[in-house]
Amino acid sequence: MSATSAETVPFGIYIHWPFCLSKCPYCDFNSHVANSVDHVRWRKALRAELAAGAARHPGRTVGSVFFGGGTPSLMDPETAGALIDDIKTFWNVTDDIEITLEANPGTVEIDRFSAFAANGINRVSIGIQALNDRDLKFLGRLHSAEEAMRALDVATSVFDRFSFDLIYARPEHDPKAWRKELREGLAIANGHISLYQLTIEPGTQFYTLHQRGELVVPDEDLATELYEITQEETQAAGYGCYEVSNHAKPGQESRHNLVYWRYGDYLGIGPGAHGREAIIQPDGSTVPTAVRRHRAPDIWLDRVEKAGNGTQEETVLEADERLLEMVMMGLRLNETIPTARFERIIGKGPRDVLDNARLETLIGSGDLICDSAGLRTTDQGRNRLNGVLGYLFDPVA
Ligand SMILES: C[S@+](CC[C@H](N)C(=O)[O-])C[C@H]1O[C@@H](n2cnc3c(N)ncnc32)[C@H](O)[C@@H]1O
Ligand SMILES: C[S@@+](CC[C@H](N)C(=O)[O-])C[C@H]1O[C@@H](n2cnc3c(N)ncnc32)[C@H](O)[C@@H]1O
Numbered sequence: 001m002s003a004t005s006a007e008t009v010p011f012g013i014y015i016h017w018p019f020c021l022s023k024c025p026y027c028d029f030n031s032h033v034a035n036s037v038d039h040v041r042w043r044k045a046l047r048a049e050l051a052a053g054a055a056r057h058p059g060r061t062v063g064s065v066f067f068g069g070g071t072p073s074l075m076d077p078e079t080a081g082a083l084i085d086d087i088k089t090f091w092n093v094t095d096d097i098e099i100t101l102e103a104n105p106g107t108v109e110i111d112r113f114s115a116f117a118a119n120g121i122n123r124v125s126i127g128i129q130a131l132n133d134r135d136l137k138f139l140g141r142l143h144s145a146e147e148a149m150r151a152l153d154v155a156t157s158v159f160d161r162f163s164f165d166l167i168y169a170r171p172e173h174d175p176k177a178w179r180k181e182l183r184e185g186l187a188i189a190n191g192h193i194s195l196y197q198l199t200i201e202p203g204t205q206f207y208t209l210h211q212r213g214e215l216v217v218p219d220e221d222l223a224t225e226l227y228e229i230t231q232e233e234t235q236a237a238g239y240g241c242y243e244v245s246n247h248a249k250p251g252q253e254s255r256h257n258l259v260y261w262r263y264g265d266y267l268g269i270g271p272g273a274h275g276r277e278a279i280i281q282p283d284g285s286t287v288p289t290a291v292r293r294h295r296a297p298d299i300w301l302d303r304v305e306k307a308g309n310g311t312q313e314e315t316v317l318e319a320d321e322r323l324l325e326m327v328m329m330g331l332r333l334n335e336t337i338p339t340a341r342f343e344r345i346i347g348k349g350p351r352d353v354l355d356n357a358r359l360e361t362l363i364g365s366g367d368l369i370c371d372s373a374g375l376r377t378t379d380q381g382r383n384r385l386n387g388v389l390g391y392l393f394d395p396v397a
């Protein structure tokens with residue numbers, strides 16, 4: 001028997017709504033601008049894929065549901081409501097289940113917050129991105145700073161919990177201006193805030209501009225300065241950095257995202273959604289499987305209508321892939337990956353499965369800590385996580 005107690009992570013459900021009013025120039029998420037959307041048809045298809053997922057995962061207890069996108073605040077509130085009702089019919093849910101909706105701060109969406117709350121949403125994550133009109137315009141956003149404030153006001157009155165996103169390290173981002181904007185943001189935050197450095201993703205409009213030299217992002221020194229300001233201001237406001245880009249007051253962490261980072265199981269529904277599922281075998285054992293749905297909305301819809309699910313690929317996750325994913329996700333957090341998690345995922349402790357020589361090097365350089373509790377990064381290691389992971393797992397390092 002293991003010396004550590006078993007780890008349990010609640011089951012999560014992700015539901016993807018792929019449509020947006022316009023495509024932002026930095027965004028490479030699975031989002032599409034459609035002339036019209038047949039809401040009844042989409043509701044039916046999402047419910048069908050959810051039911052198919054439920055049949056494969058009886059007896060689980062759901063701790064979180066996340067409606068992401070795209071812009072899920074554009075879905076009919078009744079669609080969210082029907083899916084939430086289905087979830088409660090198919091499974092037990094925890095008493096404190098977290099049900100998050102990603103929302104854009106447009107007028108249409110804000111006016112529907114109450115309807116979403118009445119249909120079971122209890123947390124919103126709002127894509128504010130910037131708190132001044134000039135930068136909102138640069139980011140291709142349809143909302144103004146005033147609308148952003150209104151969205152936060154309405155969210156405060158309608159939901160117990162909400163979070164919002166800001167994107168920093170914009171071109172020529174002035175450190176003083178970022179400190180001021182962030183302080184302003186923290187003053188209206190309600191326990192959780194996501195702060196992302198602008199990344200130039202292949203296939204986006206910004207990528208093309210960047211390639212042509214027409215968009216220049218902050219160099220390493222400026223990016224580091226902006227990152228340090230972010231850490232100082234969030235800490236001063238009591239918002240601990242619990243994940244690389246996520247800050248929360250104690251107890252306000254996003255439970256759904258913690259399922260991913262703690263390498264729990266989750267079901268993904270809708271175009272392009274991914275899941276990590278423990279598929280039950282005839283003998284009662286389970287096989288850890290990565291599931292991916294078709295990305296293109298019309299192909300996904302067609303597949304669900306014909307076959308009952310829009311699955312494009314199911315891949316059994318071998319022990320080395322599970323180890324890599326679990327460590328990559330877990331080291332993002334400001335907490336130890338417990339030895340019990342290594343045992344849950346691969347049946348052995350960290351020292352038994354990781355390259356001990358490389359581990360020692362990373363412990364010696366002050367990047368990692370590995371003790372009887374498990375494995376974690378230091379602050380330094382988390383700041384250069386890609387390098388740390390590259391070294392730990394590179395087959396030829
Ligand atoms: C990474 S952002 C985080 C947003 C916000 N800052 C928060 O804390 O909730 C969430 C986005 O990731 C993507 N996403 C999350 N879980 C997913 C899943 N299981 N399958 C596909 N995409 C997913 C979706 O595009 C979703 O809108
Ligand atoms: C799927 S997106 C947004 C959901 C919602 N439609 C919105 O726009 O508010 C989740 C979050 O990822 C962040 N994000 C997306 N692309 C990014 C990029 N290239 N660089 C930095 N952050 C990005 C944004 O903060 C965004 O709110």
Ligand code: SF4
Binds near residue numbers: 019022024071104127
């Ligand atoms: S950032 Fe949000 S609104 Fe903009 S294209 Fe991406 S998903 Fe749509």
